[in-house]
Amino acid sequence: MGAAEPIAGLRSGPYTAPQARIIAAAVELFSDHGVSGTSLQMIADTIGVTKAAVYHQFKTKDEIVLAAAEAELARLEAALDAAGAEPSRTRTREVLVTHIVDLAVQRRHAVSVILSDPVIIPFFSQHEPFRRVLDRLNRLLMGDDAGSAGRLATTMLMAAISGAVMHPLFADLDNDTLRPELLHLARRFLDLPG
Amino acid sequence: MGAAEPIAGLRSGPYTAPQARIIAAAVELFSDHGVSGTSLQMIADTIGVTKAAVYHQFKTKDEIVLAAAEAELARLEAALDAAGAEPSRTRTREVLVTHIVDLAVQRRHAVSVILSDPVIIPFFSQHEPFRRVLDRLNRLLMGDDAGSAGRLATTMLMAAISGAVMHPLFADLDNDTLRPELLHLARRFLDLPG
């Protein structure tokens, strides 16, 4: 089964030590200032090197953004793995939506790294590994036979969850209040009881 | 009643002719290249003037973005007006969700102007007129007594709808196919029949 295997091209590694330092600094800065609000200079200053040194590790800023986004995407893959191991389809959907909500709440700020930037979205929709993750997510949620209607529902659910956790109007809502309400509404969208 | 009155500060006008030309060009360019992907130079070139001439009409790029976003937001207000005139609360919700879906599908690309840019979202959450539109939307959808749970549901619904119409994976889905499916899922989220 390919279910438990990492998707080709979606490497969380292998990165060299300098690359890993850059990614770590980037994720932190992207979360605080947004992608476009973070300059290579800021990343360079954070790890104490020059802008050109950063450039030697990653040819473009987009590559850094992509690496940071892939790190977040890998968490979603882990949720797919866990849900796929459940015995029934109902259980799969229940576990999956719960994990996704948990993940979204837990990584609240970082969700914007992968979803809120205009650079990433068009890029990822051309990105084979990303599409395969979405396909797998869609199959687990909606079943193998769901067509464009199923994909639309999956897209809406993901947009709804990430839109909610990212929204500034709920920035001061603490995780323990947000999570159950979010889960309840997500389950209702999926026609799950509760 | 303030329901039918335009919200103070949310002017679609009055703009001078040069300003209106800039806004029109900006909306077009933002839709095609995104906000941060659109430079003042591109706007200037489109209407055949210099960058400084654009800068003379609007002191910052953010002001242009705001004006473009307000033009889109005014369309949402019109939907609120229409829905608010319905006799029953059920009818209000039905008409409102239908108009919002229609608007989102019809203005597919432009939705990103108001919702997808990292610059706009934090800015608008501080923007009084915008908050009042959101409050009014929330009351019409969820009722006067709905607290943070109602606001969360409203946020999720709007994020789901706009996320769906903006998603590149559905860019090739034509409007007449997208609209009914979107409406169906949105209604289900609101516990409306059908």
Added chain:
DNA sequence: GTCTATACGCGGATAGAC
């Protein structure tokens, strides 16, 4: 009032020396 000319500082990006 509307525009042009010009400039500053910062952004991403590149070339070549150590």
Added chain:
DNA sequence: GTCTATCCGCGTATAGAC
């Protein structure tokens, strides 16, 4: 691998022509 130096385009800003 990291540096210095440099490039061009960006948003921003001002002075002044018509």
